[in-house]
Amino acid sequence: MLRFLTAGESHGPALTAIVEGMVSGLPVTDEYINKQLARRQSGYGRGGRMQIERDRVTFLSGVRGGLTTGSPITLQVVNQDWVNWSDIMAPGPQARLNERVVSRPRPGHADLPGAIKYNQRDIRNILERSSARETAARVAVGSLARRLLEELDISIVGYVCRIGTVEATRQENPDLPKLLESLANSQLLCPDPQAEAEMVKEIDQAKAEGDSLGGVFEIHAYGVPPGLGSHVHWDRKLDSRLAGALMSVQAIKGVEIGHGFAAAAAPGSQVHDQIYYAANQGFYRRTNRAGGIEGGISNGMPIVVRAAMKPIPTLYKPLLSVDLHTKEPYQASVERSDVCAVPAACVVGEAVVAWELAAALAEKFGGDSLAEIKERVNRWRQLVRQV
Numbered sequence: 001m002l003r004f005l006t007a008g009e010s011h012g013p014a015l016t017a018i019v020e021g022m023v024s025g026l027p028v029t030d031e032y033i034n035k036q037l038a039r040r041q042s043g044y045g046r047g048g049r050m051q052i053e054r055d056r057v058t059f060l061s062g063v064r065g066g067l068t069t070g071s072p073i074t075l076q077v078v079n080q081d082w083v084n085w086s087d088i089m090a091p092g093p094q095a096r097l098n099e100r101v102v103s104r105p106r107p108g109h110a111d112l113p114g115a116i117k118y119n120q121r122d123i124r125n126i127l128e129r130s131s132a133r134e135t136a137a138r139v140a141v142g143s144l145a146r147r148l149l150e151e152l153d154i155s156i157v158g159y160v161c162r163i164g165t166v167e168a169t170r171q172e173n174p175d176l177p178k179l180l181e182s183l184a185n186s187q188l189l190c191p192d193p194q195a196e197a198e199m200v201k202e203i204d205q206a207k208a209e210g211d212s213l214g215g216v217f218e219i220h221a222y223g224v225p226p227g228l229g230s231h232v233h234w235d236r237k238l239d240s241r242l243a244g245a246l247m248s249v250q251a252i253k254g255v256e257i258g259h260g261f262a263a264a265a266a267p268g269s270q271v272h273d274q275i276y277y278a279a280n281q282g283f284y285r286r287t288n289r290a291g292g293i294e295g296g297i298s299n300g301m302p303i304v305v306r307a308a309m310k311p312i313p314t315l316y317k318p319l320l321s322v323d324l325h326t327k328e329p330y331q332a333s334v335e336r337s338d339v340c341a342v343p344a345a346c347v348v349g350e351a352v353v354a355w356e357l358a359a360a361l362a363e364k365f366g367g368d369s370l371a372e373i374k375e376r377v378n379r380w381r382q383l384v385r386q387v
């Protein structure tokens, strides 16, 4: 069974993750993970913090000579900003706890419900952990899963399909991975240059007005064998697991599988993917409106999931709130914040989808070494062709 935990505060010394159950013999380097961490840091619309951080992973356990050993893998990403907060964030008595106490909850953030739930007078004790800084650890973890998927000929790509009111054309092109690879210079991880130019303008406008924006991203997984997940129990359904994983990303408020909400507005004859058979390829579909999952089980078509991100809660344009201590109304003032972080969330989305698919593969095929799981997956692929 694959599992992981992350720990760490946004302005603490570092983020840490422990990954348990990863097969041995998986080749992985820090450069591989760092490439994904850098992708997560990019994207037009991010704030001052991304100028400070240069996310890099360090393996503290479980990897030797570029190969996983089967032992728990500890991953660490240091916070460069820690030096600026070390007095305030210090765990011991030297912490300057009364300086920069946060008592003004931001609408849309975890501040108020977190302070109520954990009985905190200083909202910093909530915001440090609710911050999406934590997603750096999740991308590091997801990159390990992505590496395993690559060994099993499964690839994951994602792109931004909406920022605010600007929508990009939907990509159903089988060459999408190649198209996205060529997007090295894209500012918003969007394969539709015209839409991207409009998106940049909309972000500039939101920034000028002290506002923030959300959007939508879409993830495709290619090469996923049929048979992952199960129809037999609610918690084994692959669609529910992917939706839960995506929804766990900070600020994600909607998830669609395949045509999702649009399918609800169309008749069944225009939604369900008809079934065909050819001796050389077995069962196949000519459409993929189901997004590669039926009955909670992967059906062999590419998996397509979309997620909607709400606008960033911290706004330069003040919203009304109430001080936790004085109970007086106030209008929030802001030091720094992202205006839009949809491309970053897309990279996090790829990571959590990679993780869920790797976990579902590990459950179905088991195996303690890369050679073992590879052999089992290949045998399954042959078997499926003979059904």
Ligand SMILES: Cc1cc2nc3c(=O)[nH]c(=O)nc-3n(C[C@H](O)[C@H](O)[C@H](O)COP(=O)(O)O)c2cc1C
Residues within 6 Å of the ligand: 047, 108, 109, 110, 130, 131, 132, 135, 249, 250, 251, 252, 310, 312, 313, 314, 336, 337, 338, 339, 341, 344, 345, 348
């Ligand atoms: C990559 C990324 C960057 C984010 N940056 C900010 C930010 O700069 N300021 C902010 O207030 N919220 C930011 N958020 C959103 C908050 O973390 C999120 O809204 C908050 O944790 C409350 O959780 P919820 O929106 O899921 O309810 C970001 C989210 C993501 C995924």
Ligand SMILES: C=C(O[C@@H]1CC(C(=O)O)=C[C@@H](OP(=O)(O)O)[C@H]1O)C(=O)O
Residues within 6 Å of the ligand: 010, 047, 048, 049, 050, 053, 130, 131, 132, 133, 135, 136, 250, 336, 337, 338
């Ligand atoms: C640090 C990251 O994102 C942060 C997520 C975040 C939030 O409230 O979620 C608030 C901001 O942090 P700060 O208040 O330090 O400027 C973002 O920069 C990151 O993505 O690595």
